[in-house]
Amino acid sequence: MSIYLDNASTSHPKPACVLEAMKYFLEEIGANAGRSAHKKAVEASRMVFETRELVADIIGAENSSRIIFLQNATEALNTAIFGLSLSRGDRVITSSIEHNAVMRPLRFLEKTRGIILDIIQCNRAGFLEADEIRKKITARTKLIVVNHASNVVGTILPIAEIGQIARVHNIPYLVDAAQSIGCLPMDVEKNFIDLLAFSGHKGLLGPQGVGCLYIRENFDLVPLRFGGTGSNSGSEYQPDFLPDRYESGTLNLPGIAGLRAAVKFVLERGISNIHKHIQNLTGELIEQLRKIKDIIIYGPQHKDLQTGVVSINLKGMTPAEAGEILDREFDIAVRVGLHCSPQAHKTIQTFPSGTIRVSLGIFNTVQDVNKFCEALCQIIE
Ligand SMILES: Cc1ncc(COP(=O)(O)O)c(C=O)c1O
Structure with a gap:
């Protein structure tokens, strides 16, 4: 039987209820949300509203209209970063373990608009001290953006401490929770978050094609896209109310229907139970890996300090090999290479060949960990 250890890329399998919900939506509802007044359209709008409420619940947001449905975490991050209208000389503080979904928009703005990046160097395990961020703040700092957990080494960053610093200095604070949502508890209030971007298809167990951006109350961004929203149709101007302001065009409704079932599933299981399960598997994996000679393990190497993402290399063999x-030989799916995070690999000193990334999910078992480690032993022999 195949073993899937690539959950940081996208979670697999999806719970059966996700497939059923998408099938039900396509077969029985199928209409667009927020456009017409017939029964099916109303049903579609209700489904979207309920999903928004569930997602708000997962991140501790009081007002679900502050949850914007987009295509993926990348679009959510772009909406946030470009929406701040940064201009020449504005400074952005970020870390050296960010995904390209953050780094590429920032590098684009650096090149085309002359913003200045202050990149905090994490240590080889992917850690940074919140105080390093505080030291970099200037009067021109217009954004602090960090990931909650690294997609390369799983390292969990001190987002609450960083958030407190950002709030005290009145600097917009964007957190990329692509790797943590559904796997670690999240509370936007307790973490002082203004903008939270995440995917629906990773820890939330939804299908590909839906991502979310949370925008704190009274926080305005210039929309990335303009167009039809089904609301204020008589006006040629973009609505100024949420979520419509940022949701132009037809939403991915089958995807949102799947996400609704997925988030219900996650809430029923309980994030803390899911977290504990992945944490235990991560601990087991690290312990077994440590006993195998000729393996290099990167990152914190501690189940309390990271998510279920563990990067390794085998001595004398490229990650790709x-x-x-x-x-081919063991039917085990992992991801190899740079994982869209060149800076992170420079930080852990695995650039340019990268690592073998193992990422555990809710449906993995100790047997999966055992079989993976046995396979590594055989490859090394
Ligand atoms: C930390 C991080 N940020 C952003 C993304 C982008 O997510 P998506 O593919 O949903 O746009 C990923 C995807 O792996 C990620 O790991």
């Missing part, structure tokens, strides 16, 4: 053998 190892990944190919794991797939």
Whole structure:
């Protein structure tokens, strides 16, 4: 039987209820939300509203209209970063372990608009001290953006401490929770978050094609896209109320229907139970990996300090070679290479070949960990 250890890319399998919900939506509802007044359209709008409420619940947001449905975390991050209208000389503080979904928009703005990046160097395990961020703040700092957990080494950053610093200095604070949502508890209020971007298809167990951006109350962004929203149709101007201001065009309704079922599933299981399960598996994996000679383990190497993402390398073999053998000979799916995070690999000193990334999910078991480690032993022999 195949073993899937690539949950940081997208979670697999999805709960059966997700497939059923998408099928039900397509077969029985199918209409667009917020456009017409017939029964099916009303039903579609209700489904979207309920999903918004559930997502708000997961992140501790009081007002669900502050949850914007987009395509993925990348679009959510772009909406946030470009929406701040940064201009020449404005400074952005970020970390050296960010995904390209953050780094590429920032590098684009650096090149085209002359913003200045203050990139805090994390240590080799992917950690940074919140105080390092405080020291970099100037009067021109217009954004602090960090990930909650690294997609390369799983390291959990001190987002509450950083958030407190951002709030005290009145600097917009954007958190990329692509790797943590659904796997770690999240509360936007307790973490002083203004903008939270995440995918629906990773820890939330939804289908690909839906991502979310949370925008704190009274916080305005210039929309990335303009167009039809089904509301204020008589006006040629973009609505100024949420979520419509940022949701132009037809939403991915089958995807949102799947996300609704997925988030219900996650809430029923309980985030703290899911977290504990992945944490235990991560601890087991690290312990077993440590016993195998000729393996290099990166990151914190501690289940309390990271998510279920563990990066390794086998001495004398490229990650690409190892990944190919794991797939072909053992039917084990991992991701190899740079994982869209060149800076993170420079930080952990694995650039340019990268690592073998194992990422555990809710449906993985100790047997999966055992089989993966046995496979590594055989490859090394
Ligand atoms: C930390 C991080 N940020 C952003 C993204 C982008 O997510 P999406 O593919 O949903 O746009 C990923 C995807 O792996 C990620 O790991």
